[in-house]
Amino acid sequence: MSYKRLIPCVFIAGGKAVRWFDDPTVISEDVIGLAKYYSSHGADELLVFDLSNTDEEHDEAIDLMKRIHRVIRIPMVAGGNIKRQEDIKKILYAGSKRAIVNFSKQDAAKQLEEAAKRFGKEKMAVSLNDFDALFKHQHLLQKYCSEIIFMHRLDLNSVMNVTDIPCVIVTDTMEEGELFKILKCQGVKGLSGRYISQTDMDFLKFKEKCTDEDIKMTSFESIMEFSQFKTNEQGLIPVVVQHYRTQEVLMLAYMNQESFDATIKTGKMTYYSRSRKSLWVKGETSGHFQYVKSLTIDCDYDTLLAKVDQVGAACHTGNPTCFFQPLAGREYDENNPLRVFESVYRTIEDRRIHPKEGSYTNYLFDKGIDKILKKVGEEATEVVIAAKNPNPEEVKYELADFLYHAMVLMVEKGIDWEDIVKELADR
Numbered sequence: 001m002s003y004k005r006l007i008p009c010v011f012i013a014g015g016k017a018v019r020w021f022d023d024p025t026v027i028s029e030d031v032i033g034l035a036k037y038y039s040s041h042g043a044d045e046l047l048v049f050d051l052s053n054t055d056e057e058h059d060e061a062i063d064l065m066k067r068i069h070r071v072i073r074i075p076m077v078a079g080g081n082i083k084r085q086e087d088i089k090k091i092l093y094a095g096s097k098r099a100i101v102n103f104s105k106q107d108a109a110k111q112l113e114e115a116a117k118r119f120g121k122e123k124m125a126v127s128l129n130d131f132d133a134l135f136k137h138q139h140l141l142q143k144y145c146s147e148i149i150f151m152h153r154l155d156l157n158s159v160m161n162v163t164d165i166p167c168v169i170v171t172d173t174m175e176e177g178e179l180f181k182i183l184k185c186q187g188v189k190g191l192s193g194r195y196i197s198q199t200d201m202d203f204l205k206f207k208e209k210c211t212d213e214d215i216k217m218t219s220f221e222s223i224m225e226f227s228q229f230k231t232n233e234q235g236l237i238p239v240v241v242q243h244y245r246t247q248e249v250l251m252l253a254y255m256n257q258e259s260f261d262a263t264i265k266t267g268k269m270t271y272y273s274r275s276r277k278s279l280w281v282k283g284e285t286s287g288h289f290q291y292v293k294s295l296t297i298d299c300d301y302d303t304l305l306a307k308v309d310q311v312g313a314a315c316h317t318g319n320p321t322c323f324f325q326p327l328a329g330r331e332y333d334e335n336n337p338l339r340v341f342e343s344v345y346r347t348i349e350d351r352r353i354h355p356k357e358g359s360y361t362n363y364l365f366d367k368g369i370d371k372i373l374k375k376v377g378e379e380a381t382e383v384v385i386a387a388k389n390p391n392p393e394e395v396k397y398e399l400a401d402f403l404y405h406a407m408v409l410m411v412e413k414g415i416d417w418e419d420i421v422k423e424l425a426d427r
Helices: 029-039 053-071 087-092 108-120 131-144 154-162 174-184 205-214 257-266 337-353 360-367 369-387 392-413 416-424
Strands: 009-013 016-020 024-028 046-050 076-079 100-103 123-126 148-152 167-173 188-193 236-242 249-256 271-275 279-280 289-298 302-311
Touching: 009 029, 009 053, 016 029, 016 188, 024 029, 029 046, 029 053, 046 053, 053 076, 053 416, 076 123, 087 100, 087 108, 100 108, 108 123, 108 131, 123 131, 167 174, 174 188, 174 205, 174 369, 205 337, 249 257, 249 271, 249 302, 257 271, 257 279, 257 289, 337 360, 337 392, 337 416, 360 369
Parallel strands: 009 046, 046 076, 076 100, 100 123, 123 148, 148 167, 167 188, 236 302
Antiparallel strands: 009 016, 016 024, 236 249, 271 279, 289 302
């Protein structure tokens, strides 16, 4: 039996989250906050549906998808109001893992084929609301999509006899028994709908119920028991915490069995505080959570290495890492590109918050967005001119100038390197 996923759905209408695709009752005016709640409380993925009717509302929904993508730590799959290939591109570039083509719409088959050829089959999902559409288009779906989203309760056994494409079921039933039946179906990879999308949904509790029903749920699972670790006299094991993307060492903390189990269960780093003598979920107070990417143990079984997705700063001082105080050693060049970019970015950001007289950066901010854009354009032109000359040093110099001015623009627009790196990784 394959592992199953709990996938809440967010229906966006008028910039708000509504109850259902045919029920405009507002359940939350804060779409971003709702998505963030799902992400931080145990959901495995997120479905986002744009219910807009106009191009203006559609662009607003796309913007919300971008903002959702920045705050959640789970995959997002999105669709709705897709009229042309450009709409699919916008949804994918907003951070969606897959774009959903609605097969109840005219020309959906043509849209799917064109999009799959352009963006790849793995980037495409389709939504269906009847068995006939699946039967009619099964060969096309098999060739051009990687996920089917059924918007109604169907005869799932019949469905799975027609296709082996992973399916997500979006259902309006609130009966747990019915939900268990859906999850037990072999071809179903995920469950969504009204029950899973409750604004106060306890995903971990429902996963426990699913486990009691012998349904395997997506979660971390340790291949070793905590009792196999070599702990100190207090039953603690040290944990070295590293940023999974930059490889920067962020902090050192300790775990006991309870905090280790909580980390495995929730996917959020949970430690044992030796000073408070209690469990400590990193970020519970500050919001600077650490989401587990991987846990490994050293050769002596006495130290854990956690690679995490760090939200905000790891250190309580506001520094990105707890290891910022130099003690001894020789000076050396810091060549990690991302750290250099982030350092320059933070300096520019600091200039905006704490202006300094005579600062060129502050001059740009004082002049405003038009001046910043003018300089970005000028520097881009300088790069082109330098590239026409034989000396590569000129290109290096002009590119550095361009990147600096681009970072001023990033600070002005509230975009950081995390946003850029994430966007590039998603592409």
